Amino acid sequence: MLINKTCPALLVIIDGQARFSGSIQVNRIVKEVGEILNSLKAKEDN
DSSP: OTTTOOOOOOEEEETTEEEEGGGSOHHHHHHHHHHHHHHHHHHHHO
8 A cells, every 4th residue: 555555445344244345246235235224224113
């Protein structure tokens, strides 16, 4: 990073595994976030 002055891709968690955001598909991120939000909504409803 200091030599080539670039920043690595951010890490995201998909299916409990950390991955570089540049190496995964956007639809997998959307699916994972949707599942988390649905889980939180279900907890609020109870």
